[in-house]
Amino acid sequence: MALQRILAVDDEPFNLEIIEEILEDLDFDLLTVTSGQQCLDVIEEFAPQVVLLDVSMPKMNGYEVCKKIKSNLATQDIIVMFVSARGSVEERMEGYAVGAEDYIVKPFGHNELKSKLLNLGQMLLERDILEQQVEDATSTAFNAMATSSEMGFIVNYIEQIGVIDDIQALAKALIQCLNNLGLSCNIEFRVDEQRHHFATAGLCSPIVLELFEILRAKGRLHEFTSRILVNYNLVSVLILNMPSEDADKHGRLRDHICFIASVTEQQLLAILTRKQLVCQQAELNEAITMIHSKFTGLLSLLNNNRSQNESIFRNLQEVFEQRIPTMGLDEDQEVFIYQHIDEAIQSSIAREEAIMQVREAFSEIESDLSLLSSAEKPS
Template sequence: MALTKILAVDDEPFNLEIIEEILEELDFELQVATSGPECLEMVEGYMPQVILLDVSMPQMNGYEVCKALKANPNTAHIIVMFVSARGTVEERMEGYSVGAEDYIVKPFGHDELKSKLKNLNQVLIEKQSLEKQVEDATSTAFNAMANSSEMGEIVNYVENIGFINEPEELGKALIDCLKSFDLQSNVEFRQGDEINHFALSGVCSPIVVELFEMLKNKGRLHEFSHRILVNYELISLLILNMPDHDPDKHGRIRDHVCFIVSVTEQQLRAIMTKKMLESQQAKLNAVASTVHSKFHGLISLLNENRQSNEKVFKQLQEELEERIPTMGLDEDQEVFIYKKVDETIQNSIAREESVKQVKAAFAEIEQHLSLLLKS
């Protein structure tokens, strides 16, 4: 298990006792601090992987402590989960803007905290396994920026995504495109009830997922600190490192990002439409196959019935021709019997013409189905 060491910071001893009680049964090494300065003083010596940080504390509040942790290269990698009695969108955005990875609202239960730590443990595992890949990707991004223009990258991206037929491949292509601009990004795709997340680091942190959910219907563009969130109907994109040091570049990148997300959404719609049509085509093929089978079964039954009727009438004619002369009937009686038999045969022939019409109608229906399937 990647997560083994936790530091809990709260000025209320009772809150620390609750955390200790919840984590007692888990295999974590836990230390506590009762203030922000104490946390900063002991953190480098203890080096926890996760810090449970109270927001409201005297001397230094949680936001100030988190800023100090993230500003220190030796502690910037430590995952911070804010613990607060309030959980508004503004407070969560403030928490994320200073670098926190997650947020939990007091009072919380045993299962909620354990679930949060389980998610952070997964984030930590994936971050560790992808560290080298991220370093390589950063190096590749710098080389790409040196060898091609911003618009060239966008044109290449637009040309290439036209050949993509899977949402997951499209999400990775979007992350790679933004990586070529040296942008660290998180993406959410919404396809009906299915939601997928993509990130340069391989996984979106829980607080990013919560921000996507809270802000997806709150307007097209949100800018806070050096981050920008772009919302479309099916896609939300969060950029973590907008170039605030260069206002001109910041404006260009913002416009590029909005255009790239718009184009990506159109391709995602095309992929979803294609999959829907393929599903409908498969269902239509199945229906056509069933209809074809039923038609031919019915025609076979009609043919068998016709052949049976012919056999019966032929046998009847033969028996009448053999028996009538020996029955002692007068001529009128013989003529009457032959007339009735002939009328019956003619009625049968008329029904045979109806059968031919039914077959012709079936053939026409099959032809229409064939044309429909081809189109």
């Protein structure tokens, strides 16, 4: 359902008044409390969808409150957004480590808080839409794991992605493979300076997007609590539910995830390479068409010139054959004139042979280009 109920927790009443003022024109049911214990006392009964949780509070700080919320089966799905005057990377990492979905730094503007809440509301809608799908996929995964090994899932994934040529389809196959292993994930593909995000739950939370940005250039592998992040040049995979209680299974799955991410990176490179080859093939075909057109035009021009030469010499020969006998020339003069006419005709014939050689050369070039075009076509 859409975002309706929000619980705001802050030991400073003035800060709660600011939140009330910002949200007064939005159709939210807002409840405010001034301590972490009050939050825990009312959260199950009020059932908020989002908790705006101050970090720095006496007796029980926001991190401790968030741990208790996320460890309670009745409240673990509630979205927690930390509200803090400190916004360092370490602060945000600690917030994410205890299970928060977002983080906003004081002082914040009216529009910033509204925008973040609207984004979280969209996450809730997507979660509801996908909830049944996730349940079905999870059920399928458990049934499959009862009859197949982990490596079987990985082998099936490798065989499946070999014929995939679309980024969306590759991400869907990767999510399904990890889901078959019982893992919930977030994924980032970096293609042509654009970032594409996918998740088991449909959308990546804002804090996940920040983690991808912060950690993508800081090493191959990052582990914190039950999360693990694997980075490659084009692919990052964040696993949300590593089995921390089982060290052997944790280590085995970590190796699987690194291998799966590596294979996915190679397939993504193959998809991008095929797309480049298709573009190059189109450009080559366009060039061949243009060359063929120019060759055809040039050969037509040569043929026209040859026809014109033949007509000129034929007319000239007829004129001389009619006029020379009546010109009163002696035998040597007639021989001289006929000899030069013959030489001109032979020269014309030689040019025709040259035209034939040019035509044959053009034909060979077109044949070579056709072979090149066939060889360059991507498989």
